[in-house]
Amino acid sequence: MGVKIAPSMLSSDFSNLSEAKFMLDCGADWLHMDIMDGHFVPNLTIGAPVIESLRKHTKAYLDCHLMVTNPIDYVEPMGKAGASGFTFHVEVSKELIVRIKSKGMRPGVVLKPGTPIEEVYPLIDSENPVEMVLVMTVEPVFGGQKFIPEMMDKVRALRKKCRSLDIEVDGGLGPSTIDMAASAGANCIVAGSSVFGAPEPAALISLMRKSVSENHQN
16 A cells, blocks of 8 residues: 555546646656546546547556446446556446456445445455545535545545555545545545646645655554
C-alpha cells in the first residue's frame, strides 16, 4: 500500500488530452477516468476509445471508475483499450472480479454514499478479492460537489478491517478536506476541480501526498 494521488480527468478539458501529461508532470501517480453511461448515472462521459487514445501517449496507471449499468459489457473493451484498473459499483454486479483480472486489470469496487459498507465485505473476503475499494464522498454524477465528511466512517471501518487494502476516496477532496480523508485511512486520493483549478497544481498534489504519508506513518 502506498500513496496515490489521482487527478480526475472529469475536470479536465476533454478536447485537450495533453492535460493528462501536465498532471503527471505535476507529480500525479494515477489518472482517474470516470466512465458514465447516462443510465446508471444521468451524466454521459467517455469510453474505451478515449482510454485507448490516451494509452498511446502514456504508461501511467489509468484508474477507471465505471458508473455503468452493465459493467460486464465493458471488461473486454476496457482491457483492450489499456485500462489499468476497473472499479465497478457493488449495486451492479458481484461476479466481475475473475473476468476483470483475466484482462490484466486490477478490480475495485465502489461504495456510493447511501450504500452500506457491509455490501463490500464479501468481495474483500472472497477467494478472488477486489484490490481496491473506492468510497464516494459525493454522489457519483458531476464534479465540484461538496465533500460528505460522514463517509469517513466507512474509510475508518475499511482500514481497521484491511490494513493493506488500497482505499480510494473521490469527491470534494482538496486542502480543506485532505487531512480528514488521510487520517481516516484513505491512501488513494482522487481530486478533480481542486487540482485542475489550482494556481499551482503541483503544490496541491504535493500537499495531499504529504498529508497521506504523514497520517499513515502515524
